[in-house]
Amino acid sequence: MSYINSANLFFRYINSIEDVLKNVNFCANKGEITAILGESGSGKSTLLRILAGLEVPQKGKLTINDRVLVDEEIFIPVEKRGIGMVFQDYALFPHLSVEKNVLFGMNKKDKKLAKKRIHEVLDLVSMKEFIKRYPHELSGGQQQRIALARALAPRPGVILLDEPFSNLDANLQGRIRNELKNILKTSGETAVFVSHDKDDLEIADNVMILYKGEVVQTGTPKEILESPKNEYVRHILGL
Amino acid sequence: MNLRSLKRNLNINLDSWLFISIILSFFLLAPIVTLFTSLASQNIDTFIHISKTLLPEYIKNSFLIALFTGLFTMVIGVSTAWILTMYEFKFSKIINVGLILPLAIPTYIAGYVYSGIFSYTGIISRTARNIFGYNLNLDVMNIYGVIFIFTFFLYPYVFIITRSFFAKQSLSMLESAKVLGKSDTQTFFFVVLPLARTAITGGITLVIMEVLSAFGLPSYFGVQTFSTGIFRTWLTLGDTDAAINLAIILMGLVFTIIFIEKKSRGRRNYSFSNTKIRPINKKQLSNKHSVIAIIFCMVPILFGFIIPLMQLISWTFMTYKDFINYKFIKVIWNTFSIAIAGAILTTIIAVIISNTSRLKKGKISKILSKLTTIGYSIPGAVIAIGVMTFFIFVDRKIFKQKVFYGTLFLMVFAYIIRYLAVAYNSVESGFDKIGMKFNEASRTLGYGKTKTFFKVDIPMIKGSVIGAMILTFLEIIKELPLTLILRPFNFQTLSTYSKQYVDDEMVQHSAIPSIVLILIGIIIIVFFETINKKKEK
Numbered sequence: 001m002s003y004i005n006s007a008n009l010f011f012r013y014i015n016s017i018e019d020v021l022k023n024v025n026f027c028a029n030k031g032e033i034t035a036i037l038g039e040s041g042s043g044k045s046t047l048l049r050i051l052a053g054l055e056v057p058q059k060g061k062l063t064i065n066d067r068v069l070v071d072e073e074i075f076i077p078v079e080k081r082g083i084g085m086v087f088q089d090y091a092l093f094p095h096l097s098v099e100k101n102v103l104f105g106m107n108k109k110d111k112k113l114a115k116k117r118i119h120e121v122l123d124l125v126s127m128k129e130f131i132k133r134y135p136h137e138l139s140g141g142q143q144q145r146i147a148l149a150r151a152l153a154p155r156p157g158v159i160l161l162d163e164p165f166s167n168l169d170a171n172l173q174g175r176i177r178n179e180l181k182n183i184l185k186t187s188g189e190t191a192v193f194v195s196h197d198k199d200d201l202e203i204a205d206n207v208m209i210l211y212k213g214e215v216v217q218t219g220t221p222k223e224i225l226e227s228p229k230n231e232y233v234r235h236i237l238g239l
Numbered sequence: 240m241n242l243r244s245l246k247r248n249l250n251i252n253l254d255s256w257l258f259i260s261i262i263l264s265f266f267l268l269a270p271i272v273t274l275f276t277s278l279a280s281q282n283i284d285t286f287i288h289i290s291k292t293l294l295p296e297y298i299k300n301s302f303l304i305a306l307f308t309g310l311f312t313m314v315i316g317v318s319t320a321w322i323l324t325m326y327e328f329k330f331s332k333i334i335n336v337g338l339i340l341p342l343a344i345p346t347y348i349a350g351y352v353y354s355g356i357f358s359y360t361g362i363i364s365r366t367a368r369n370i371f372g373y374n375l376n377l378d379v380m381n382i383y384g385v386i387f388i389f390t391f392f393l394y395p396y397v398f399i400i401t402r403s404f405f406a407k408q409s410l411s412m413l414e415s416a417k418v419l420g421k422s423d424t425q426t427f428f429f430v431v432l433p434l435a436r437t438a439i440t441g442g443i444t445l446v447i448m449e450v451l452s453a454f455g456l457p458s459y460f461g462v463q464t465f466s467t468g469i470f471r472t473w474l475t476l477g478d479t480d481a482a483i484n485l486a487i488i489l490m491g492l493v494f495t496i497i498f499i500e501k502k503s504r505g506r507r508n509y510s511f512s513n514t515k516i517r518p519i520n521k522k523q524l525s526n527k528h529s530v531i532a533i534i535f536c537m538v539p540i541l542f543g544f545i546i547p548l549m550q551l552i553s554w555t556f557m558t559y560k561d562f563i564n565y566k567f568i569k570v571i572w573n574t575f576s577i578a579i580a581g582a583i584l585t586t587i588i589a590v591i592i593s594n595t596s597r598l599k600k601g602k603i604s605k606i607l608s609k610l611t612t613i614g615y616s617i618p619g620a621v622i623a624i625g626v627m628t629f630f631i632f633v634d635r636k637i638f639k640q641k642v643f644y645g646t647l648f649l650m651v652f653a654y655i656i657r658y659l660a661v662a663y664n665s666v667e668s669g670f671d672k673i674g675m676k677f678n679e680a681s682r683t684l685g686y687g688k689t690k691t692f693f694k695v696d697i698p699m700i701k702g703s704v705i706g707a708m709i710l711t712f713l714e715i716i717k718e719l720p721l722t723l724i725l726r727p728f729n730f731q732t733l734s735t736y737s738k739q740y741v742d743d744e745m746v747q748h749s750a751i752p753s754i755v756l757i758l759i760g761i762i763i764i765v766f767f768e769t770i771n772k773k774k775e776k
Binding site (some may be wrong): 014052053054056072073074075077078079080081082083084085087089091092093094095104105150151154160 | 241243244246247250251600601676677679680681682683684685686687694695698699
């Protein structure tokens with residue numbers, strides 16, 4: 001049984017006639033990195049937002065670590081899911097320092113323990129010396145690392161990343177990609193990220209390709225690259 | 240759908256934010272609804288009587304004032320906005336701020352001042368008599384005087400909106416017109432004006448709404464309009480039903496104007512979404528043209544600000560000794576305390592409803608936000624009557640005794656209905672600027688909607704919240720008709736105090752309370768103008 005399981009997820013925005021997700025089945029294994037790949041409008045970001053609890057699917061079931069988060073009778077709101085998320089534009093709180101941003105989602109009862117954890121995650125993302133800075137005093141790459149540290153700090157179990165490399169310049173993308181993989185593997189979190197860039201596949205253990213709200217192909221990057229199922233997959237992979 | 244699914248959907252869709260917003264909206268809309276329901280219990284004869292006796296005069300006067308004020312404010316507002324957008328000349332920065340300052344002077348105070356200036360003992364008649372030996376008799380206390388004052392004190396609404404539109408227009412658009420062989424004048428009339436139509440009609444709509452709801456000025460000048468008619472039938476004739484009828488007709492008129500304004504926009508696109516905007520490089524005017532521009536722009540500042548202020552200062556020197564007493568301090572205290580209470584409560588409610596509206600994607604919250612902010616388009620006198628009728632009903636039916644009637648609570652409640660839109664717009668623009676990403680980030684980090692609101696949203700929109708409070712405060716201290724109807728016995732604010740002196744034929748004595756009001760207005764306007772300039776940079 002996979003760590004994250006979703007069955008028949010169906011989603012349509014209010015006042016829209018278009019189905020964004022059509023009975024999507026998705027699973028991800030514990031400790032692995034799963035990539036959701038697709039063109040814009042394929043529903044990949046919506047799927048990520050449903051996993052996070054930011055959108056409510058009209059139908060379907062979602063469980064994480066055997067805990068039912070969504071079904072016909074249950075909907076666990078985002079704040080009670082214990083999922084970490086790194087947003088496309090990082091969404092660091094501009095009125096809080098790096099330290100306060102990272103502390104934000106943590107249990108603050110034991111201050112010593114919290115402080116220790118802040119240093120731990122900042123060390124993990126190599127940003128310890130920036131602890132007193134404010135978000136606007138950091139570069140794009142640095143902001144992304146802080147956003148990752150903030151998401152990792154409460155030990156969420158699952159980390160979701162929305163287009164994690166799209167806001168970085170091309171030179172930086174390759175380096176950050178490897179760093180991110182190392183950080184995620186070291187932390188042992190299960191991670192899901194969405195992307196439209198085939199280069200991002202290199203850090204994924206598993207891939208799911210979406211087209212117009214439907215799953216087209218799943219597998220390891222190697223499997224997909226070696227035998228793309230159709231023209232769309234070939235196009236996405238730039239083959 | 241079984242019970243558990245229903246419970247799940249209710250949990251998702253109904254939360255404390257929506258619940259509180261629905262309750263607030265219910266109370267805020269109740270007085271307006273009460274007005275309509277009271278119609279049902281009325282005798283049709285009342286309406287027939289009104290339509291035969293009072294209505295024709297009210298309609299004629301209100302229509303003429305609205306028409307000509309709209310026209311004249313458009314000419315002044317658009318022309319000055321265009322000059323200041325396109326040309327650079329000496330003192331243009333000061334003139335830019337100066338052109339907004341007439342907004343700091345309530346029109347009823349302007350009425351007192353100009354009637355004083357043109358009266359038999361006023362400076363103009365006195366000068367004509369004493370120096371030229373000519374007995375000049377200038378009467379401004381008529382419909383022309385009302386239009387004159389409304390024009391010179393309300394044109395800033397058109398000026399501000401049009402100026403901000405002109406500032407955002409694209410240089411490419413103007414250059415295209417020139418390349419196609421159009422002169423400056425042709426470009427202005429055939430390209431700029433049609434494009435700015437939405438902004439201009441928006442400004443004029445605000446002016447007309449102010450004109451229709453104004454009570455102090457037409458009442459003092461003896462010109463019968465809807466607002467004065469409501470007062471006359473309610474307070475002088477004691478005919479509640481007739482007053483309610485008039486209030487509803489006036490409300491219908493205002494909504495019709497708003498509807499026409501919205502419809503007139505149609506499907507035409509007046510934005511620059513398809514053109515890359517290149518900001519306008521201002522043209523430096525020659526000395527001769529600079530003088531003409533300065534004189535042109537100074538005329539509205541002179542009539543709308545400098546002359547009335549000078550007159551008020553001169554009256555202040557004549558009367559200040561009568562104001563060094565506890566009573567005046569009490570009036571200032573009353574004004575500040577009621578306005579602060581009103582501004583804080585209005586802003587809190589605006590924040591709650593605005594936050595609900597952005598968190599909830601459904602139609603209900605959007606409808607709630609639209610409905611609760613309609614108060615700004617309803618004249619103060621109408622709201623006052625609605626609030627009073629509603630609370631008299633509540634006192635009679637629920638408490639069986641006077642609980643709310645005649646209390647400050649009624650005033651504050653009515654201020655909230657009237658000015659919720661002012662606070663709401665400011666708060667909403669703050670929320671729009673930060674979007675949803677910070678809120679969502681906080682939610683994924685384990686914070687619920689309310690905790691996120693206090694820890695993330697409020698610290699990030701505090702500027703807009705403070706702005707909302709200050710703007711609402713300014714509107715409340717200037718408000719006259721609503722305050723006059725709802726104030727408890729013997730409770731005076733600066734606006735009612737100055738009116739009382741005028742009613743007692745002591746116009747000069749109205750100067751000090753008026754000048755305090757105007758100074759607060761100037762400080763707030765200059766403060767906001769500076770902030771806006773910084774934001775633009």
